[in-house]
Amino acid sequence: MTAAALATLAVRYLLVMLFFPFSAADKMFNFDGAVAQARQIAPNTIAVVLIMAGVATEILMPLGILTGIADRAAAFVMAGYCMVTALLWKQFWKPGDFWRAGDSKARDLFWDFLKNFSLAGGFLMLVVGAHGTIGTFLADPFASSHPYSQEGAP
Template structure:
């Protein structure tokens, strides 16, 4: 993997472990936000979010099941955007009169920007041949040679 690809993957996911750490350090505030979701199970949701935010970036950077990790993290970003950044619920948002609605709008779009980057990781991972194929010898890619004697017919 090229240095550029490593740097790109790190830049794409670097915020997630810090976000997970923030949830641990500020557990009560994070729990309050999780409880604002229309879904139940705030504690389980918060713990799952922390695990996702710590585990998937490592998988993505070190290419350990990067497709699965990227899809899980992308789904997490979509869910977070819809559940916790519903900019459309703030009256006056479109008229520019609601700063809270505008902040949610930008956070919503940032989440989907991350989704796009994660889907590029998926696309790149699916398009890249397996690492072993890069190390194969040229002889492995050439047709087998048949000696001229092997192709001759034997008379009865």
């Protein structure tokens, strides 16, 4: 593997490392706690399905991004996943203490909310590529971006 390919792999891993293995493992090893958190927005049976879907997403999509197999589609799913989880679980507008001096639950949630949307932006950069467009992705969403190819290398 070339130095450029290793750098590409490292950058991609930095983007997905929050999910694979850490968040996925946390959900698996603390399944009951994850389901309890999901019950904030859904009944028990649906909460279990949501957590199982989350674990699958947090394992399979990063693997696609890291291997380059349908990496743009995987990045698109991860961007949506980040935005949806921000909207469902990082609702900074609800606690009502955003502007209070000192500790604030709302501000803590706000930074997590922004982190999720920033990650979504990084994933969307993988979707369209450095010089691509959303049209390129829509024309063949399951195609690989061939992140480790020698094409264009000096």
